[in-house]
Amino acid sequence: MPSRRQILVRAIAVPALLGAAARASAQDAALLKESDAEARAVDYHADAATATKSPGYQPGQTCANCGLWGGEPRDATGGCGLFFGKQVAAIGWCKAWEKKGG
Numbered sequence: 001m002p003s004r005r006q007i008l009v010r011a012i013a014v015p016a017l018l019g020a021a022a023r024a025s026a027q028d029a030a031l032l033k034e035s036d037a038e039a040r041a042v043d044y045h046a047d048a049a050t051a052t053k054s055p056g057y058q059p060g061q062t063c064a065n066c067g068l069w070g071g072e073p074r075d076a077t078g079g080c081g082l083f084f085g086k087q088v089a090a091i092g093w094c095k096a097w098e099k100k101g102g
């Protein structure tokens with residue numbers, strides 16, 4: 001029979017390990033490549049600075065200020081509502097960019 005100390009340690013350690021695993025999984029999500037078929041379909045650029053000649057691009061638009069961005073403001077990469085299981089660059093852009101709250 002486990003002691004009260006062992007039960008307490010497990011109660012603290014198990015959720016901490018599950019949280020760490022979830023964070024590691026999000027960080028390990030594959031980074032979308034411009035060459036990926038789904039990226040090409042929406043003219044994704046890993047750096048919006050290279051999208052200046054793309055139809056629809058407006059200066060200042062980046063993944064980090066897109067309504068579909070799933071990352072935190074300071075993240076270099078984050079999720080995107082278009083690409084399940086992949087991360088996009090905060091400085092990226094694609095033609096599906098939409099205004100936040102729009």
Ligand code: SF4
Pocket residue numbers: 044062063064066067068069070079080081082088092093094095096097098
């Ligand atoms: Fe970036 Fe928005 Fe396009 Fe996703 S939909 S790749 S966040 S610009």
